[in-house]
Amino acid sequence: MRRPFLKMNGLGNDFVVWDARSEKLALTPDVIARLGSRETGIGFDQMITVERSSLPGVDAFMRIHNMDGSQVDACGNATRCIGRLLLEESGKSAVTIQTNAGLLNAVASGVPRTISVDMGVPRLRWDQIPLAEEFADTRAIELQIGPIDDPILHTPAVVSMGNPHAIFWVKDIEAYDLAKVGPLLEHHPIFPEGANISLAQFIGENEIRVKVWERGAGLTLACGTGACAVAVAAARDNKAGRKSVIHLPGGPITIEWRESDGHVIMTGLTEVEFEGEIDLETLAWEKVAEGDLALEPAGDAA
Numbered sequence: 484m485r486r487p488f489l490k491m492n493g494l495g496n497d498f499v500v501w502d503a504r505s506e507k508l509a510l511t512p513d514v515i516a517r518l519g520s521r522e523t524g525i526g527f528d529q530m531i532t533v534e535r536s537s538l539p540g541v542d543a544f545m546r547i548h549n550m551d552g553s554q555v556d557a558c559g560n561a562t563r564c565i566g567r568l569l570l571e572e573s574g575k576s577a578v579t580i581q582t583n584a585g586l587l588n589a590v591a592s593g594v595p596r597t598i599s600v601d602m603g604v605p606r607l608r609w610d611q612i613p614l615a616e617e618f619a620d621t622r623a624i625e626l627q628i629g630p631i632d633d634p635i636l637h638t639p640a641v642v643s644m645g646n647p648h649a650i651f652w653v654k655d656i657e658a659y660d661l662a663k664v665g666p667l668l669e670h671h672p673i674f675p676e677g678a679n680i681s682l683a684q685f686i687g688e689n690e691i692r693v694k695v696w697e698r699g700a701g702l703t704l705a706c707g708t709g710a711c712a713v714a715v716a717a718a719r720d721n722k723a724g725r726k727s728v729i730h731l732p733g734g735p736i737t738i739e740w741r742e743s744d745g746h747v748i749m750t751g752l753t754e755v756e757f758e759g760e761i762d763l764e765t766l767a768w769e770k771v772a773e774g775d776l777a778l779e780p781a782g783d784a785a
């Protein structure tokens with residue numbers, strides 16, 4: 484049975500997107516992992532399933548699986564991508580997306596392919612991250628890796644955007660092999676549900692360079708919730724203002740931790756890479772149409 488899908492990304496953090504609003508889709512973690520593999524499958528960081536929401540006035544429910552098959556509650560870059568699809572499809576000026584981490588509002592920013600999402604309020608208490616033990620001050624918790632007297636990384640800030648994040652402030656981001664230390668920290672016992680791990684280096688006032696090792700996905704080109712977590716952690720520790728630009732390997736994301744209501748507003752690019760079709764019995768798939776450049780007149784694609 485052949486099924487259409489979209490391949491999208493938010494600053495290189497890439498997704499396979501299914502529209503399951505009229506025809507349900509339930510893939511096993513094993514099939515998701517096979518599809519997510521860049522060797523055996525289509526290849527993606529997360530798989531996104533758009534489903535009907537039962538809530539009045541809500542445009543869709545967004546289900547998120549990491550490429551390892553684990554289901555998680557938040558994915559910022561994907562929220563921008565699904566927000567864009569729903570905005571373009573409905574012609575509305577704002578859409579509401581239901582996730583297991585709450586209701587998120589998406590609006591077009593006025594710049595082509597660039598979407599702003601209200602990611603809600605950050606969760607900052609130790610038991611909301613969650614952590615395995617109580618820490619009164621989550622701006623810097625006692626956690627280190629490497630030799631006791633000369634740790635490689637230590638005292639991270641922790642923030643949840645509906646998913647757990649640990650942020651390590653570093654002077655030179657290139658001095659660290661995140662592919663090596665990332666998995667050690669992701670699965671550290673202090674994080675009972677795992678954690679997304681960010682290295683963050685200040686490169687200017689309210690300008691932060693970030694690399695992320697994602698829970699269940701590994702190194703990615705961008706992490707939207709990670710960008711939110713870094714910006715909030717910097718602001719609450721007076722290392723930056725409430726509006727900062729997070730520079731990820733895939734590009735910049737602007738974050739504002741709004742003073743008025745404590746909501747985190749994330750703005751960044753989205754891209755449709757291609758439309759595809761897959762045989763869900765054999766998992767054989769093919770591209771059927773190129774993405775954005777085909778969707779927008781050449782003049783807008785610049």
Ligand SMILES: N[C@H](CCC[C@H](N)C(=O)O)C(=O)O
Pocket residue numbers: 496528529549555556557558559560561646647679697698699700703705706707708709
């Ligand atoms: N790339 C996603 C984050 C996915 C987080 C996922 N790895 C988790 O387990 O929480 C983002 O843009 O927010």
